[in-house]
Amino acid sequence: MSSDTSLPVLKPTDFASDQDVRWCPGCGDYSILAQMKKVLPTIGVPRENTVFVSGIGCSSRFPYYMNTYGIHSIHGRAPAVATGVKCARPDLFVWVITGDGDALSIGGNHLMHAIRRNLDINIVLFNNQIYGLTKGQYSPTSPLGKVTKSTPFGSVDNPVYPISVAIGCEATFVARSIDVHIKHLGNTLKRAAEHKGTAFVEVYQNCNVFNDGAFSYATERDTKADTVIEIEHGKPLIFGKNRDRGIRLNGMDPEVVELGKGISEDDLLFHDEKSPEPSLAYLLSRMRYPEFPDPIGVFRAVERPVYDERMDNQIAETIEKRGEGDLEKLFNSGDTWEVEAPV
């Protein structure tokens, strides 16, 4: 992505389109939109070089509300559309906005392949554990037993966990945040934007109409300190209202321990987002409420070659070696013969 510092500094409102935002009042999407508009001016990429691509679902209306270029595509296909945008124009700053159904159900295949290719794009997955736009069916992230319109006796479907999926797809940047933790969310989006390669961000998002309170344990003032752990590179995993609890490794497994009583910070697990192997990130992705606090922050941030750049380089190198393509030469390459005019 290119940044042009000579441009006038933009304000969040400069990134708002003229369209009325049509999400339900109280929807977590508003907060994510607000943070995005706040973060983009700090990145410094001109609006006209920014493209938002989405699929189908409540979250996928997002591009309409941004005063940038945007494609509201078809269900599940946003990562594939974004791949075309980025490959054809590596100079563009590309965001994919998607949801749990869009990215993990109908679009699972595209999510997997966009991530493993490591295109230089940012994928933000709004996880509300429900199908909102179609009015309340369970989604691939809904917990087992979830009672919804399509599962009146409770869901018998095992959920998937977006962070674990992304890590399994060889993601180079994986993070999680929460719609109402606005400062944390803003920072996480910024980190994602600055990452070179596919940045995958899961955001816990409240659908107050069809799945209200799915993440209340992680957002309520009096519980969140005990149910959420902010992971930071190089720091021990500590949480709790009084910061008196932590995560320690017991063999291959994490466990919650009380600090003091012979256990010091040094005994705790230290986070390393740059670890070349994704094992630690994966282990963290398996920590879930209520057995564990849900980790938020950057799970993994490593450098690996970028697909669109490699594609571009192959072209540049070929042109350097063989010169620019010439139709005349192409047509006459290999065996040809002349038919002369009859005399």
Add this chain to the structure above:
Amino acid sequence: MSTTTNTQKPVKELEAATVRFCGDSGDGMQLAGTQLTNTSALIGNDVATFPDFPAEIRAPRGTRAGVSGFQIRFASREIFTPGDSVDALVAMNPAALVTNISDLVDGGILIVNKDSFIEKEFKLAAIDANPLEDGSLSGYQLFEIEMTRLTRLAVEDTGLTGRDADRCRNFFAMGLVFWLYNRPLDPTLRFIESKFSSKPDVAEANRKALHAGYNYGETTEAFHSHFRVDKATLEPGRYRNMMGNQALAWGLVTAAKQSGCNLFYGTYPITPASDILHELSRHKSFGVRTFQAEDEIAAIAATIGASYTGAMAVTASSGPGIALKGEAMGLAVMTELPLIVVNVQRGGPSTGLPTKTEQADLFQAIFGRNGECPMPVIAASSPADCFDTAIEAWRIATQFMVPVMLLTDGYIANGSEPWRIPKVEDLPKFTVKYAQPPQNGDEFQAYSRDEYLARPWAIPGTPDLMHRIGGLEKQHITGNVSYDPENHQKMTDIRAQKVANVAQTIPAQEVNGVEKGKLLILSWGGTFGSCNTATNRLLEQGASVAHAHLRYLFPFPPNLGELLNRYEKVLVPELNMGQLRALIRSEFLIDAVGFNKVQGKPFAVSELVEKAENLLAN
């Protein structure tokens, strides 16, 4: 030109000859056919080819399912088909013989590898008796040649033995056929040189086998004479041999260059379209970006993304893959982005006959999407025509801001013919204009229209043109989301009218034959060669007949209705069950007659002539 044509045996002049190599899929028959094709083209014959692959990659050796064939016709006049029947058949094993012999003309030349006519092979080919001995081949000029033994002998001193030596048998067969039809060995020797440069022993063995086959014809008593087919009088110019998929790929590269757009090709491997990807992936020096996607849907979705950014965006597949792309084509229609969707048709439905040809996806091309979702549909008529059709598809796509469906089929995709190399300055050139920021402070309107009803192509990176598009219905002019009922009607009408307007920019339909008369043969796509040849034959007989071959299938050329009415009868031959005929009947209320078959093979000229004669007689 030649190292080997100073022959002692008498030479008979022929106007045309059709040869088919057939054998096990591991016998290198495609290579043999390709070499004969290139050599014949190089010495100035007109050529037409029909490779016929088995469905399996490696069916059990020696079985009928594993038989691979390559037919080539070369002539001293212009030809349009690889021939209905075969003048010389080379069969490398019993399975190849029994599955191909019915196409050999009475009295035709039959060359078999005698060494493979053994009990074990008969069992594999599921035949009871040795066909070389049961008298069933008495109507042909049979040449039983110990190709395995002779090849092994020929390559003995290269060190190659057993299997490795046997792999050179196709070169022996080639050498013999080259002698039989007086073809030079140089082009094949050059091919061996470059192809096997890293394996000098294999190269040497193949050279020896090739010469051995040639000399066998010249020196043994078996053959008393051989044949010559002179140069064809083609339009003067420089020529090369072209396969359909290659021509299509080159057409795309050319269209990109001529329009100043970068080519982005998103696709997923599928028979028989994959060779377009293989070809395009080699042309990075033209800035071609090839993207092998995770599936068919991703392939078209990525091309839509690329098109939004200003690229020349193309995806290709065959019927089953096109079905998967249906929803995304709807998105391209709705977002009014230029795109080419290529369908190299094969036998269907479902997985169907992947390696066989058919033209049964016409309805799918025109109607295969949800909602009122019109897309222009055009079709290539021959291997070389794929080049021009690809350029025309991009012309339409960009002039009208619309996805265009381009139909070819397995027959023309894998077939080949001489292509007269165009001069670059004679190629169509069209400038693609991207929208520029409004000068007078006006708001940019993403769905404003030009005289053809095309909307502006505004690409990311351009200041002040930021806009959002998507699959939801658009408000006329602004392009904002609109659920207004009147607006939906209006936009549906505009999308239909826009595609209808394409007809204003295409040439009037022409005919070969009488301007007015008894019978019109109306065809489209890969059946051009057979229909054209049949028509010429009928015209020579003095029949009141004409042939119209459609490139534009949706919309039709503007004069088509008037043209159809100039003939008493209309015959529509198609390798489907009557799809164009149904369109013609419904559009023009004409009682068109069909001639239809779906047997994975092109039409024989003779069956078309017969059908036409029936109609002319009644």
